[in-house]
Amino acid sequence: MRWSTAVAELRRAGVGATIALAMILTLTGCSGMNENAVSERLTQASGLNGAMVEVQHPGAPWVNKIVIRLFVRDASAAAVADDVRAVAAFAVDDRDLGGQPLTLLAVQGSPGDFSDPLTATITDSAYVMGSVSEILGAGKGVENILDLSAADVSRIAQR
Known part of the structure; x- marks a missing residue:
């Protein structure tokens, strides 16, 4: 009798492990967004010098955070606020960005101006986003x- 009980427990554990594995695989899947295509659409629609859209996964693989690096002509707070308005107007109706919270960074120039555009958005970013938030009356x-937030994007797009 003990043998059959042990076999039954192993079967139950196997089913539980299979279900857990299936859930992990489902939850860890990256978004279906083609980041390059979204970056190109955003650049064309908003008049930016360039954009890099990236889906990050802070804290857990199933957490999606959309980070957009904006390459701008003018890195003043007022000009970046105008660029953010253009991004919001595009994002609110975009199939990939619509209804999503966004994290934005801005760097003056074009992606081609830098040997590594991704690093440039970290090392050369415009430190104006506090002022941009005040100008727009939205975001942090x-x-x-x-x-x-998604609501911030929607409000900015409607102005």
């Missing part, structure tokens, strides 16, 4: 990062 801007 600190130093070189502006976090916008």
